[in-house]
Amino acid sequence: MLKKILLCLLLAIAPGFVRAATDAEARSLLAQAIGAASDDDQIKLTAQLPAAPTLKKGLIAWREGGVYLYDSGAAKIAYILDDATDADGKSKAFRIDTGELLKDPAGKPVLFVSSDLNAVDTSARLRRVIQTALDMLALADPDPQARRSAVMKLGMSQKKAYLALLEARRPLEKDVDVRNALDEAAALINLNDPATQAAAIRQLGDLHSIGSYKLLSTIAENPGSPNVKGARAALKQIDTYISWSNFYGTLFRGLSLGSILLIVALGLAITFGLMGVINMAHGEFIAVGAYATYVVQNVFGAGLALSPFGFSINLPGLNLSGARYDSYFLVSLPVAFLCAALVGLLLERAVIQFLYRRPLESLLATWGVSLVLQQSFRLVFGAANVQVNSPGWLSGNMTFHDVIFGYNRLFVIGFAVVIVIGTWLVLTKTPLGLLIRAVMQKRDMAACIGVRTERVNMMTFALGSGLAGLAGAFLSQIDNTGPSMGQHYIVDCFMTVVVGGVGNIVGAICSALGIGMIDETLQPFIGPVMGKITVLAMIILFLQWRPAGLFVTKSRSLEG
Amino acid sequence: MTKRETSLGALVAFVVIVVAPLLNALPPEESFFHLSNFSLNLYGKFLTFGVLAISVDLLWGYTGLLSLGQSLFFALGGYAFGMHLMLLIGKLGQYHSDLPDFMVFLGYPKLPPHWVPFKHFWFALGAVALVPGLLALVFGFLAFRSRIKGVYFSILTQALTYGACLLFYRNDFTFGGNNGLTDYKFLLGHDLRSAATQRALYISSALLLLGVYLFSRWLTTTKFGKVQRAIRDSENRVLFSGYAAANFKLFVFVVCAMIAGLGGALYVPQVGIINPSEMEPVKSLEAVVWVAVGGRGTLVGPIIGAVIVNAFKNYANRAFPDYWLMLEGLLFIFSVLFMPKGIVGLPAQIRAALSRPKREEEPAKPAAPAPAPVEAEAESV
Numbered sequence: 026m027l028k029k030i031l032l033c034l035l036l037a038i039a040p041g042f043v044r045a046a047t048d049a050e051a052r053s054l055l056a057q058a059i060g061a062a063s064d065d066d067q068i069k070l071t072a073q074l075p076a077a078p079t080l081k082k083g084l085i086a087w088r089e090g091g092v093y094l095y096d097s098g099a100a101k102i103a104y105i106l107d108d109a110t111d112a113d114g115k116s117k118a119f120r121i122d123t124g125e126l127l128k129d130p131a132g133k134p135v136l137f138v139s140s141d142l143n144a145v146d147t148s149a150r151l152r153r154v155i156q157t158a159l160d161m162l163a164l165a166d167p168d169p170q171a172r173r174s175a176v177m178k179l180g181m182s183q184k185k186a187y188l189a190l191l192e193a194r195r196p197l198e199k200d201v202d203v204r205n206a207l208d209e210a211a212a213l214i215n216l217n218d219p220a221t222q223a224a225a226i227r228q229l230g231d232l233h234s235i236g237s238y239k240l241l242s243t244i245a246e247n248p249g250s251p252n253v254k255g256a257r258a259a260l261k262q263i264d265t266y267i268s269w270s271n272f273y274g275t276l277f278r279g280l281s282l283g284s285i286l287l288i289v290a291l292g293l294a295i296t297f298g299l300m301g302v303i304n305m306a307h308g309e310f311i312a313v314g315a316y317a318t319y320v321v322q323n324v325f326g327a328g329l330a331l332s333p334f335g336f337s338i339n340l341p342g343l344n345l346s347g348a349r350y351d352s353y354f355l356v357s358l359p360v361a362f363l364c365a366a367l368v369g370l371l372l373e374r375a376v377i378q379f380l381y382r383r384p385l386e387s388l389l390a391t392w393g394v395s396l397v398l399q400q401s402f403r404l405v406f407g408a409a410n411v412q413v414n415s416p417g418w419l420s421g422n423m424t425f426h427d428v429i430f431g432y433n434r435l436f437v438i439g440f441a442v443v444i445v446i447g448t449w450l451v452l453t454k455t456p457l458g459l460l461i462r463a464v465m466q467k468r469d470m471a472a473c474i475g476v477r478t479e480r481v482n483m484m485t486f487a488l489g490s491g492l493a494g495l496a497g498a499f500l501s502q503i504d505n506t507g508p509s510m511g512q513h514y515i516v517d518c519f520m521t522v523v524v525g526g527v528g529n530i531v532g533a534i535c536s537a538l539g540i541g542m543i544d545e546t547l548q549p550f551i552g553p554v555m556g557k558i559t560v561l562a563m564i565i566l567f568l569q570w571r572p573a574g575l576f577v578t579k580s581r582s583l584e585g
Numbered sequence: 586m587t588k589r590e591t592s593l594g595a596l597v598a599f600v601v602i603v604v605a606p607l608l609n610a611l612p613p614e615e616s617f618f619h620l621s622n623f624s625l626n627l628y629g630k631f632l633t634f635g636v637l638a639i640s641v642d643l644l645w646g647y648t649g650l651l652s653l654g655q656s657l658f659f660a661l662g663g664y665a666f667g668m669h670l671m672l673l674i675g676k677l678g679q680y681h682s683d684l685p686d687f688m689v690f691l692g693y694p695k696l697p698p699h700w701v702p703f704k705h706f707w708f709a710l711g712a713v714a715l716v717p718g719l720l721a722l723v724f725g726f727l728a729f730r731s732r733i734k735g736v737y738f739s740i741l742t743q744a745l746t747y748g749a750c751l752l753f754y755r756n757d758f759t760f761g762g763n764n765g766l767t768d769y770k771f772l773l774g775h776d777l778r779s780a781a782t783q784r785a786l787y788i789s790s791a792l793l794l795l796g797v798y799l800f801s802r803w804l805t806t807t808k809f810g811k812v813q814r815a816i817r818d819s820e821n822r823v824l825f826s827g828y829a830a831a832n833f834k835l836f837v838f839v840v841c842a843m844i845a846g847l848g849g850a851l852y853v854p855q856v857g858i859i860n861p862s863e864m865e866p867v868k869s870l871e872a873v874v875w876v877a878v879g880g881r882g883t884l885v886g887p888i889i890g891a892v893i894v895n896a897f898k899n900y901a902n903r904a905f906p907d908y909w910l911m912l913e914g915l916l917f918i919f920s921v922l923f924m925p926k927g928i929v930g931l932p933a934q935i936r937a938a939l940s941r942p943k944r945e946e947e948p949a950k951p952a953a954p955a956p957a958p959v960e961a962e963a964e965s966v
Contacts, residue, residue, distance in 0.1 A: 303736050376918060384736050385651050389877060390921040392870050396914030404907060516747045516866070519740045554751050561748040565727065565741060572731040 048079045049123070055083050056122035059092060059103040064148050071154045081162055083121050088155040090144040093118075095127060095135070102127065106139050114138050161190060169200045176203060180210025188214050209234045223252050230259025233266035274428045275545050281434035283541025284441035287534055288499060289514045290521035291448060292492030294533040296369075297522055299465045300485055302377055303388035307518055308511020309398035310490045313368050314361035314497025315506040316402065319411050321360050325353035331405055351416035358498050365494020366487040368398075373486040378479070395511070402508035410507035419502055433503055440499055445534060448492065452530070461485050520564050526574030535575055540564075594885075601632075602791040606784050622780050627899065629787035629855045631892045632794045636848030638875045638887035639797050640841040645873065646881030647805055648837050649817030650734075654724075654742035655845045656868035657749050658717035662846025663853040663863060664753075665716050667766035668700060669709035670777075670854060674770045686768065687761045697759045706773060713850040714843040721842030722835070729831040729838075734820065746866045753861035765860025772854055783855065790851045794888065797844050801884050804840075813837060874913070878920045880927025889928055 051074070058070035074080060086092050086105045095102045095118070103121040110116045115136035118127035126134045147155070163175035176194075179187040191211045198204045209232050215225035226244070229237045244256040289311060296304050304310075320340070323329035329340040372394055380387035415433065422431040452458040463471040464481040472478045497510075504510065521540060525532030540560060547556040571577075605628065608620040637659050644650045671685040680689040684696060702708045724745055733741060756762035775782045804810055815823045816830050823830050853859045862868075872891075879890020894916075901909040920927060926934060 303739075376922065379922060385645075385739070386921050386925075388651070388736060388739060389870075389873060390918045393874075393914040393917030393921070396910050396917070400908070400910040400914070403910075512867075516744055520744060523737060523740060554755060558748045558751055561744050564744065565724075568733060568737075568741070569727055569731045572733055 051075050051080055052083075052124060053122045055080050056103050056120075059087060059121060059145060060094075060101060064151060067151055068154050071151065071158055074158050079124070081159065084155055084159050084162070087145065087147065088152050088159070090147070092121065092145045093137070093142045094145060103145070106137060106142075111136070157190065160187065164190065164194050169203050172198075172200070172203045173206045176206040176210045180206075180213040183214050205232060208232060209237070213237055213240070223255055226252055226255045226259050230255075230262040233263055235263060235267060238263055270428050275549075276542070277428065277430060277434065279542035279545035280538065281431075281437050281541075282545055283538035284437045285500070285503075286517060286521050286541050287441050287537035288437070288444060288496040289493070290518045290533055290537055291444060291530070292489040292496065293518045294489075294522050294525070294530055295448075295492065296486055296489035297519070298525075298529065298533065299461065300381075300482065300489070301384060302381070302486065303384050303391065304372075304377075304489075305388055305392040305515065306372065306395035306398060306511075307490075307493055308513070308515040309395045309402075310365045310369060310493035310511070311497035311500060311514055312398070312402060312506070312508070312511040313365045314494030315413070315501035315510060316406060316411070316497075317361040317364040317494065318354070318357040318498045318501040319406070319413050319506055321357035322353050322413060325350050325356070348417075351418065354416045354419070354498075354502070358495060361494040361498035362491040363494075365497065366491030369490020369493075370483060370487045372490075373483050377486065378482065381482070399508050399511070406508070408508060410505040410510075413501040413506050415502045437499060437503075444492065444495060445530075448530065451488070457481075457484060461488075520561070524564055524567060524574055526576035529574070529576040532574055532576035598791075598795055601628075602788060602795065605791075606788055622783060625787050626783055626855055629783070629790045630852060631895050632787070632790040633848045633852040633855070634872070634875065634891040634895055635794050635888040636790075636797050636851075637845050637872050638879065638891040639794075639801055639884065640844040640848070641872045642876045642881050642884070642887040643801055643804075643844070644837060644841050645876060646883070646887075647810070647817060648813050648834060649820075650834060650838065651736075651739045651873065652742045652838070652841070653739050653866060653869040653873070654721075654746045655841070655872055656866070657746040657864045658721065658842040658845035659849035659852070659868075659872075660753075660859065660861075660864035661717045661720065662713045662849030663859040664760060664766065664849075665703070665712040665846070666709055666850035667769075667853045667859040668703040668760075669706060670769040670772060671766050672700070672704050673772065674768065677770055678768065685761075685766070687764060687766075688759075691756055691762075693759075700759070710850070713846050717842040717846035717849075718839050721839045725835045725838040729834050732831070743866045743869070746864060746869055750861050750864045750866070753864065761860070763860065765858060765863075766853075767858040767860075769854060769857060777854060777857075786851060786855050790855070793847060793851060797847070798884055798888070805884070809833070809836075871913075874917050874920075876927075878916065878924075878927055880929030882926070883929045886927050886929040893928070 054070070054074055058067055058074065061067045061070050074084075083092070083105060091105055092103055093106070095104055104118040104127045105121065107117040107119065113136075115138050118135055118137055119125065120127050129135050160175070160179060163178075164172060166172045166175060176191065179191060188211060191207050191214070195204065195207050195211075198207060208228065212225040212228040212232065212234070215221035215228075218225075222244075238260070242256075242260060244250050244252055247253070250256070292310065293304065293307050296302050296307065320329060324340055331338045331340070372391070376390050376394060377387055380390060419433045419436055422429050450458075452461060460471075460476055460481045461484070463476060464478050465485070468478055471481075500506075500510070500514075504513075517540075521537050522533055524540065525534070525536035543563065544556050544560050547559055551559065568574075605620060605625065612619040637655060640658070641652065641655050644652045644655075674685065676683060678686040678689075680686055682689045684693060688696070703712070724742075728738060728741060752758055753760055753765075754763055760766065769777050771777055772782060772786075775785075777783075805813070812823065812828055812833050815828075816833060820830055849859075849863075875890035875894050876887045877890070878894055879888065880886025894913075898909065898913070901912060924931060924934070
């Protein structure tokens, strides 16, 4: 008991140590502890050690019997051996007190064979104290994530000895998540003690501790326990929390999947919805954007050598790195847009302008175009997928209340919002948008009052294609970039537009988010493939109910 | 059809059905006149493609319904027959079990119940036509009832095909997943790999094609055929004249699904495998290419298209594999833009071009039936 009080006191002043004690001081304190004469002195000194990360290696070695003493004549020097051995089986030695190489009085490094040496002895009591020091070290880790898992590890062990440690740490902790974890761990330990069990159960329930679910269920299922009721209530609380956090997780994933659908389908909503052109090559425009991103990335990096159709093209690289290299993605967005818009422009001039009145034929001709484009990708960039690296700020994620928010998913939602607003602004606030709407609503009348409808067609198609290119630039970050990548999206794109109601951008937004949401909700239950099939079936049935999609463009025309 | 064309057709049919198999069977292998087993097998495959092409054309060329689901019906027929062939392997498979190899591999305890009746040849033969027909009936009923037409019909049939394709790729769908059904040994007690059996399959394919052709010719000349074409040219007028256009369309759709299924059933024993890649949406589009190249709205056109495009594909895949897809795409664009009536319509097109040599080119008016409703659609407010 005395030891425990002492420990608490020491822990309370430990942070002062952490800041005051430099690494060198900490090391020499550890060396002193190892060199102390009696077991009791060793324990006392070890308990006083500051929580400095540099000590970790030495403490582990000490506990596991890997610390040796070197008699230099004047004093005994504690050291540990390097893991690596040379050809003779000898390894270098490092001093505990300085962390430097151990040298003999002549100044030459001393080498040892570990099997020849006798390690410093440790008693069971001492080893326990060393372990406590190590746990304390882990609790003071600068990384909150590591701190949290260290806390939970202590909690899950349910050893009463850790309680003091955790409670001492509690007031020092600044990170909210870690502080909650400390409470959770303490409650987990208290769970073992009949006296504190009831309170601990209540606390765990309030903390929505998913980690304690199993322990609580054992209590709830044990009819002899006085806390069955409390445990059940806590379990219920946790269940509610889990289902809410699942709900928000699904909502978020559905939103991001919907955003992806929206990004890929928005261009089609313009070319198909507004212009009535069935562009089966839409998927390949997405691929054009993705490949444009790939090229930009390589120009920012080490350059790119391509050999399409027997010509060889060498693109010099800028050899950037770090944040500058990561900024390639921002540059690639306009490049992807322009490339895809240009290809769209060519396609419109070469093929589609002859087929405005024959939508079925435009379907077939653009499918031919998609074959040509796919094969061109294969010949230029190779049949295999190309490697597009995500910039650092797109990878990684953050966790909030047990819901994981991936940065790329967050980005896609923002990206979709920006693109939708941008498209809306172009269509409603610019002269081009005015012309586009005029021509799409009444082509003949627009022509009569002097609108050059041919040109507007061209621009509209280029706009739609460019949007597909933007989608491709983004998809290159989360999906494989390959010659047939467009094929994966084309059916989804058409479904999104048809469900939304052709000629209606708001409809496309609603249907993209709806389809994404339904897909993500179904996936956990029936798997991704069956989810997709179910969504397709639901769409076919949905069109029974609303053949013209969610939002019908009102018209007195017979076929409208 | 003039008398001359009829006799020409009869001659071609005679050559394909009688002469080609005889050339395979009678002359010795080194003879100049000998037709190798490989070639005959290849031609047999083309003939089943011809059946598929007619089913596409009856819908697209005659009714104005561009179905992108015909490859699904073709593959369903193939699967139905493939199931029968799988059960005939018996204990000769890799695992020497009564179950088909893939079932042993995937750990099925016994034959799934829906496989059992496929042991009987006649049941399988019926399923070949009825399974695609039934699916077409259900899907067509839903689609035509809600008056889904034009490109929407195409997109929906494509979605159907895509969904089914995903389903068949799954291992737990009891149809062999990725690898499909293969390694057949016997058919009706004959060794499937013997030249004689393959010859018989070839002759069956040719007869099926002839039968489907004659049936379609008869159908299109009846009053029904007239309504069919009327729906293609102006569905609203047909509706306003008191015809239930949806029922007519449904009937054609189901018939065409059955025809495609029959073609698929003969395709499978000749190539020796059926897997989900046969029902990918791309395959449907390919069949549409054959029809477009051959000439839609005619019955000879699809057959010519199927044979020529596939023969060319066969050649190009060996001669310049890198460029085949590109050529196919270009061929497609070209035939849509410049040959609206396909190869069959080419002579008339050339004659027309020659008869007015000096005139300025007229605005590109499709000689092919331009679906009038679409104009209204494009201009709707």
